Amino acid sequence: MIEIEINQDIRDYKTKLIGPFTTRQVICIILGGVTVVGAYNLLQPYLTSDTATFICMILASPFVLMSGIFEPHGMKMEDFLRASFVSLVLSPTVRKYELENSYNKQLMEERKKKKKKKRKKSKIKAYK
Template sequence: MIEIRIPKEIKNYREKLFFGLTLRQCICTAIALLICVPIYIFGNRFLPQEAVSWVVILIAVPLMFTGFFRYNDMAFEQFALEIIRFYTSPQQRIYSYEPPFMELRNGYMTEELITETEEKKSRKKRLFRKK
């Protein structure tokens, strides 16, 4: 009998393409290979092997994180943006209190003001009407 593994949450399902990797992972791996292999091959002519290896690692790690890293259903770039926003935005929150019924009161006051102005206009019209 054929058994199929079904994830508990449907959003967790990722379709696998090649070697058990998703399309995003395959693309990021291919980009990392296309960039890093030529750098390593041609970089050995100009720099020592250890320096070229570190350059390749520093280039490959962000690309691989982009493809493989997920945290709370966020991709790496979304997670990185949230971290940047967290550290660049003010951490001390400004406390401001607005009473719960202030919006209702403001609405009532504007309605009352509108009716008063309409009444004044109608009174002026009555006073200046020719008889």
């Protein structure tokens, strides 16, 4: 019997372009392949085969991450990198938060007034 997998939530469904790959994954595979082949052809005369292959693997890694195979916190990689950059670099680590409590402000003003009144009433007589 043929079984078809159906998602519980319609937002989890991703349309497939070629076989099991989505459009985003196909584009990233093509761009990564062109980058790797071009870099390997450029580096082969100057470096050994192992070194050129290692550099090509490093150059292909952003395309693998951008393809959507790895989705941290359910976000696409560019959204995750943008959110990480904002929270780690642009946002302050210690947030300055000042609370303006109007009740506390009035209470402090009344205390100051009472202290001033007490000072005026009390007169100290010095002994001669």
